[in-house]
Amino acid sequence: MRRYVIRRLAQAVGVLWAAYTLSFLVLDYLPGDPVSAMAGAGMDSSVVDPARLDELKKQYGFDKPVLVQYVDYLSRALRGDFGNSVSTGRSVTSVIADALPQTLQLTGMALLLATLFGGGLALFATYTSQRWLRQILLSLPSLGVSIPTFWIGLMIVQLFSFRIRLFPAFGNDGLRGLILPAVTLAIPTGAMVAQLLAKSLLTTLDEPYVQTARAKGAGRARIHLGHALRNASLPALTIIGLLVGQLMANAVVIETVFARNGLGRVTAAAVSIQDIPVVQGVVVFGALVFVLVNLVVDLIYPLLDPRIVVAATARRSPA
Amino acid sequence: MSRSLAADPATRAGLEPQVEATAPTPGPRLGVDVRRLSRFFLRRPGLLLSLIVVALVALAAFWPTLFTGRDPLLGVPADNFQPPSARHWFGTDELGRDTYSRVVHGAALSLKATLIAVAVAFVVGGALGLVAGFVGRWVEDVLMRFVDVLLSIPALFLSLALVTALGYGTVKVAVAVGIASVASFARVMRAEVLRVRQAVFVEAARSSGTRWYSVLGRHVLPNATGPVIVLATLDFGTAVLAVSSLSFLGYGAAPPAPEWGTLVSDGRNYLANAWWLSTLPGLTVAATVLATNRIARALDGEWANQR
Secondary structure (H helix, E strand, C coil): CHHHHHHHHHHHHHHHHHHHHHHHHHHHHCCCCHHHHHHHCCCCCCCCCHHHHHHHHHHHCCCCCHHHHHHHHHHHHHCCCCCECCCCCCEHHHHHHHHHHHHHHHHHHHHHHHHHHHHHHHHHHHHCCCHHHHHHHHHHHHHHHHCCHHHHHHHHHHHHHHHCCCCCCCCCCHHHHHHHHHHHHHHHHHHHHHHHHHHHHHHHCCCHHHHHHHHCCCCHHHHHHHHHHHHHHHHHHHCHHHHHHHHHHHHHHHHHHCCCCCHHHHHHHHHHCCCHHHHHHHHHHHHHHHHHHHHHHHHHHHHHCCHHHHHHHHCCCCC | CHHHHHHHHHHHHCCCCCCCCCCCCCCCCCCCCHHHHHHHHHCCHHHHHHHHHHHHHHHHHHCHHHCCCCCCCCCCHHHCCCCCCCCCCCCECCCCCEHHHHHHHHHHHHHHHHHHHHHHHHHHHHHHHHHHHHHCHHHHHHHHHHHHHHHHCCHHHHHHHHHHHHCCCHHHHHHHHHHHCHHHHHHHHHHHHHHHHCCHHHHHHHHCCCCHHHHHHHHHHHHHHHHHHHHHHHHHHHHHHHHHHHHHCCCCCCCCCCCHHHHHHHHHHHCCCCCHHHHHHHHHHHHHHHHHHHHHHHHHHHHHHCC
16 A cells, blocks of 8 residues: 555646646747737837846846756756746746636635536436436536637626626635636536446446346345445546546636636736746646645545555565 | 447446447448438437538538628727627727627638637547557656646646737737647547557557557557547537637737627626627627537447437
8 A cells, every 4th residue: 555655646736747748849939029928018018128038038047058048947847946926026836826726726625516416417317217308418518618608607697697687797705706616617517527427337337236136136226326326436436636636627628717816817817818837837746736736636535446456566666 | 240239238337328438439420311310400400500600610611691781890990889780780889890890700710710729639649549550658757747737737737828929910810729638638549549459450450460550550540530420520619619718818910900809808898888799799709609519429439329
C-alpha cells in the first residue's frame, strides 16, 4: 500500500511539472514576442515605447536564454510566485485566490446538482420497466452534451429572469444569483454522469451476483440500490477529475454569460488582453486541480475496490 | 476477416452501442446492399434527419446563395428588431440585418473552423499515436506521457492558452481547439496500432521481408484508422461546440463577420426585447451538434451490428 501511495504521488508531481513546462512553452516561448504583446496589453496603442519594451524585457527576463528563463520561472513557481498581472500589476497568486471562492461556490453547487440529477436520471432510467420511458430518459443525456452551454444559459436567463422574474439575471448576489448559473453549468456535466452511470448500471445488472440476489428473492429496488449501484458507481468515480476540470473550464463561459465575478471571468479577461502571467497561472491551476482530484480518487479507490492495490503491487513484489 | 467475426459478438452483447471505438472494424464492403441500406434508415428516422441537417449545413457553407439572396452584412435601419416572419425567417438585428442570412453565411466560417480543428486533431494526434504504437519502447513512453500531460489540462484552458499565444481569428481558434483534442486521437490511434501490430497478417508481411514503411503504410495504417475516423466524427460535434464557445467569448473572427458563436453573443444584449437574436443561431448550433453526434453513433457500430 505504501509503495502504491508513493508511486501515485510521484506521478502527480511529474504530471504537474510537465503541465507547467507545457504552459511555459506555449505562453512564453510560442508568441514571437510576448513582451510587446504584454506591453500592448491594457492599452490599444500599436506604438509601444522602446524604452518600456526593454524595461519589460528585463523585468520578465526575456533578455536571457530560454533555458535560463525556464529555470528561473520554474524555481519561482515552486515557491508559489507566478509573476504579476500585466494589466493590474497584482501578483497572479492573489488574483487567483481572490477570484477562487466565487468559482468554487459555483462549481461545487454545479457538481452537486450534476451528480444528484445525473445519477438520479441514470438510476431511474435503468429502474423503470416502461420501455418508452427508458428510451426517452436514456436519450436525454446525449441532448445535454450537444447543446452549447452559453446558449442554455441565455435561454434560462430569458425564461426565468425576463419572462418570469424569478431569479436575477446577472451578478453575484447570494444563493438566488447562484441557482441559474449552477444549473446551467450542471447540465453538460450531469449528462456525462448520467451516460456513464447508466451504462455501467446496465452492465452491472447483468452480472451473476445480481442474478443470485434476484434468485434469493431480493426486490428490484433493493437490487438496484443495495447491490448494483455501489459497484456501478466505481467507474463514475474515475472520471470525477475530468468532470471537475470540465466544470472549471465551462465556468469561463458561464461566468461571462451571467456576468459573475470569478476565476472564469478573470481568465476570459486575461485572454482578451493577452495577460500572459495570469493565463499561465490559471492553466497551471487547472492542471493542479485535475491532478489533486485524481490523486485523491486514486488514493480512495483501493478502499472501495481492494483489487486495485493487489494488481498494482503484485507485479513488483509477489509477496 | 476472421478478426471481425471474433469481434462481433462482443459488440452485440452490449445493449448500448460502444462509445469507445474498440471493436467495430468497418471492413471493406463492396457493393452496398440497397435494401439493407433503406431498411436501416427507415428504422431510424432520427438518423435520416441528422443526415439532412448536416447536408444542409454543408450546402450553406459552400453555396450560401442557395438559401438566401440577402447580404448578411447589409443592414436596413428601418427594419431593425423585426420578429421572425415570412420575410425575415429569423428576424432582424439592431442594424436591420437579416439574421437568417447571417446564420447561413456564418455556416461557412463555423464549418471551416470545425474542419480545421478536426483535421489538426486527426493528423497530429494520429501521427503521435501511430509513431508511439509502431515504434514502441522509449519513444512510446515519452509520447504517451506527453499525451497524459495534454489530458491533465482542461481542454478549454488549453485552447485559451493557445489563443493567448497565437492571437485571434477563425483559423487560430480552430487550431487551438484542434490541439486541445489531440490527446484522445493519439490514445485511440496507439491502441489500434498496438492491436493491429499483433495481427497474423502483419507478422506474415514482416516475415516475408516487407520493409517497415510498407508494413506501416499498407497493412497497419489502413486497418487501424477505422476507430480513429469514428472518433473524428464524434469530435466534430465537440469541435463545433468548442469553436462556438470561443467565438462566443469573442476570440473568433472580427466583428462584422457572422460566426455562429458571435451571433449568439451579439444577441445577448437584446435578450429582453429581441429573443430571436440569440435563440435561433444557438438552435442552429445545437441542431448541428446533435446531428453529427447521431451520425457518429451510427458509424460507431450500429451499422455493423444491424442485420
